[in-house]
Amino acid sequence: MPVPTIADPPQPASAKPQGQPSQKSMTKAERRELQERQRAAKAALKGQPQQQGKKDPSQGKQQPSVGGTPGAQTKTKPPPTPQKKAFGGDIQGARQASASKDTGTGVIAEDAMAKQVSHGLRIFSHFGQPKPVSHTVKGDIHPEIIRLALLFSEFKISGANARCIAMLTAFKQVIQDYTTPSHNTLSRHLMTHLSPQITHLVSARPMSVTMGNAIRELKVEISNMDIDMVEQDAKDALCLKIDNYIRDRIIIADEVIEENAGNKIKDGDVILTYAKSSVVEKVLLAAHSERKKISVIIIDSKPLLEGKVLLKSLTSGPSPIPCTYALLPALPSLLNQVSMVLVGAHALFSNGAVYSRAGTAMVSMMAKARNVPVLVCCETYKFSDGVMVDGFSKNELAPTTVIQKYTHLENLPSSIEKLNPLYDLTPPTYITAVVTEVGLIPPSSISSIPLALGKTSL
């Protein structure tokens, strides 16, 4: 497990073993033991390299300049000048930093670079630069969450469903390892314990709508917990609730969507999809396993090229689905043989707009122009009660480290700003229907779904 080590002096809070009761509830002996351990840790640190002294003030300022980061000084050869405006040099430094295998230092240098670049982006600066997870863990963060944050920030887990499931599973662990402090109750205190965990996850990558919805649900469940319940029982009950949420709103929902979308797939259909969605993948595989004769066109695009993963999963296995893989520019010439476009979604807004992987809007628009039906597969827990009218007001930028993993943007002049929004917004007019677990719904009626399900919130 990649638990952060080098960069920071272990603060008392983070040095404390996770899940340990707070100091108040410890016995005297335990407290002394803890103190001893902390003292020992401090002494050990003193013995380490001498940048320690330099490091602390930079942390206090909350603005780690590139030069100030100890890792960058020790591990990379030329320490990039901190104040210079020409960020070409910084990129150079950052690239070298990331090239050096030490991820910790690379990430910190990257962080600084991201800050510089965000000044460079003139019109999209509000997107907020992706900041790789800082290894300075503030407060009482569960190791499971720290691990998850790293996975999120490195895009090892990137799908909306996957992220939500991973987060909820981690929360189960956090809840199990939690003990209510004395003079407090679980229903009132647990959320204050979870909030810093959530903050840490969000610092790794902006929260997805799915995670937000799940957290809101969890909050309600926690506050509804009976005060008189035995603590372990309450924890088990919460974990069960989480399991049920994952099962009902994601796993079963996907199965129903599989069936609903499968009903629309007929023999001989050519289905076009964009990038990769876990639901679409399941739908296609299910249709194929029902011995429907389908073929699939996967349209993909830089920078993430997620379609390759889908291509692999559709064509591997004993009976591969006939697939065509093409990049976005080839879309117009492929569209005339397509009978249906099937895409996934990151979130769905109440005006019927679909927030999905950048490029989806283009595919749907073109399909609409050719009278090809566009189906969006989306579970109802991805619905957001907000309204979004374009993809510029809110978006997320792909971090440079991730981009470089998939595409090689070497030899780009430093004067070029790189903009890689992760998402775009497909207006409802380009969508024929949204396939949900409650049926096929035209995008114009999305807003009536929560009411129909008898919910005031999603």
Added chain:
Amino acid sequence: MSSFDICPAFARILQNREVSPPLAAILALTELIRHEDAGTMFELVQAVEEGAAALKKHASNPISVDAGCSLFIAFVTLFPHDSANFSDLKKELIRQGQVYAAEALAYRQKIAELAFGFIKDGSILTHSYSRVVMQALLLAHKRKRISVFVTEARPRGLGIKTAEALTAAGVPATVILDSAVAYVMDKVDFVLVGSEAVVESGGLVNAVGSNQIAIIARAANKPFYALAESYKFHRLFPLSQYDLPSHNSKILSFPRPLLADRRPPNQSSSSTESTAPTSDQPDLIPPRITQEQISQNNPDVDYTRPDLITLVFSDVGSLTPEGVSQYLVGMFAG
């Protein structure tokens, strides 16, 4: 299981000219419940579903029958069955079904009154024959000066029935060819059609030809109104014409090429089945295609996209297509 056969009952109920297929389906299902000796709710629902499936198989227009059946099945399954006695529950279900059907007969009057507000002195284009459109037109005729163009509506030619009925009532009506819709469009104020079913997208399933009328109306910027009783609202989402449940491989299929027997005799023996006249003079005598053959090859209903429809008048109000889909989602998704 009882020996009750639902199809004759359905046919008998349909003899009443006021009763439309979805209502007849509901009534037939209530009769099925009466004859059913099911002892539990589960058995009853199962029997009703079997009956509905049998009806769909035999009905000439399965989409509207299906709309009525699914409405009734939803009603039966969601009916609060806390009564201690199961036979009481059955009686209550039957009573409710019949009450609904009786009430539903009054829906057309309500729709006609709703549509009346939109009818001005002038010309109206309608398609085929629809009871609810007839009622709306006859109501409008009492107070306004309207004239009606009605399409012939091949292959069943029901437009002639409409024109005759309207003329008998004193409404100036004339039959136009299905292919003359674009010709007449500039002369009419709006288009008024009935419906077989209103689907979840807000679109319309109706006698074939409605779609092209809607397209022409849109091109000519004329309003396209549909009239539909709420029992015709159907939880179905056709993505295209070929996604309708009524579509089958026979529709739009190509007949065996009649010139096949011009092939050299040594090639195949399949030409022996072909009729004698074509084998004599294949080039001169045009292939005989009967009206029956044409209608076999053609669809009975088509699907009109929601964006071509201006308003849907129903007993739950005048709805935009979006409103229809929201109503349907609310009705069934809950």
